[in-house]
Amino acid sequence: MPLAWRSARLHSSSSQTPTARSLHFAVPGWPGHLAGQHVDVRLTADDGYQAVRSYSLAAPADGDCIELGVQAVIGGEVSPYLADQLSVGAEVEIRGPLGNWFVWRPDQTGSVLLVAGGSGIVPLTAMIRARRQAQPETPFHLLYSARTPQDIWYGNELTNVVTGLEVEFLYTRQAPPDNSRGPGRLKRTDLERPLARLTHTCLVYVCGPTGFVETAANLLVDLGQDPATIRTERFG
Template sequence: MAPVWLPARLDERRPETATARTLAFTVPGWPGHLAGQHVDVRLTADDGYQAVRSYSLAAPADGDRVELGVQPVPDGEVSPYLAAELPVGAEVELRGPLGNWFVWRPEQSAPVLLVAGGSGVVPLVAMVRAHRRIAARSRFHLLYSVRSPEDVWYGGLLADGDPRLDVRIVYTRRAPAGDGRAPGRITADDLDRGVTGLEPASPIYVCGPTAFVEAVADRLTELGRDPATIRTERFG
């Protein structure tokens, strides 16, 4: 059955960076979802005008609680309002879950490489949280590209020392002191280190801006990874 629009009440707004926010909603009748899926959000103005945008789910299924990651887009019609103005207790509408290809399922046992660009980390963190929730023994490796240390989402979660999660952050404009890597985009060498330990059929999930995703997918293919194992989600 196709997803239907459901009322969603904003319960909490948490900062992730200076501008990015996690929004937690209560959605009565929510059917559940898989890590990596997304939803449509619909806003309706007093005059009846409606705007719809898609956002990634930031956490695994948890009853009627749904968490979204929102990065405001300059001059955007919806994201700045969601990130900073929608009052706690107010309602919007959600439709989902959407997307069945870019997902991690609990029964998957192979090691996984996650590659994120900026806010593309949101659905990948949902996978990390789902993996952690079931105490899966497989290893996750996250290669995360951001402009500067201030742009890192979920810093506490990614630095908490989970032995099954390897995290490497690549800074493209300004790295913290002692990082040991000059700022710059993800390279073939970065990815080559990331695929170490993967099995031939291990899935690789890549999410971020379109140009980032295409460049990473091309480099992974050049490194000999089977294109069928590379799953991509892009925006912008």
């Protein structure tokens, strides 16, 4: 049975980067969701024209409240409006939750490697937050690739010391002066250390642009990671 569209009212928003925002909606009757799932957002113009786009949920289920992460895409039909123009109190339509493969469940006990490219950090942050609530001792390692330090989402949250969570930032265009790695795309050596620590039986979640995801998945397999343990979500 198709999922119904629900009315969602924006109750707050916050900036993550110069072009990205977190949007918090109240969705009456929301059925709950798993970390890693996403929703469809539908906008309807005055003339009846409708546009639908998918966005990842950025936090675990919290009653009727959901959080989305939106990256404004230049020339985009939906994302610039959501990120820059949607005002508190405004309503959109939301359908979900969607996706049952790229999810982390609170009853999972094994170690996890998260690999994010750009806004691909959004569903992985939901997993990190869900882990903090349910299993704070479960080992998680996050590799987060962004263009520059200014493009990091959830910076304050991810840089706080959390038991069992290791976070590494990788920069592709500009790295901070104290970054010994320097700027560059994801490479084999970036994945070797976390895999050695977590073992090749850990679950791996990779999310980001298509090229980034394909590169990461191929490198993981080359390093001996069982393909059955690699879950990917891509966009663009």
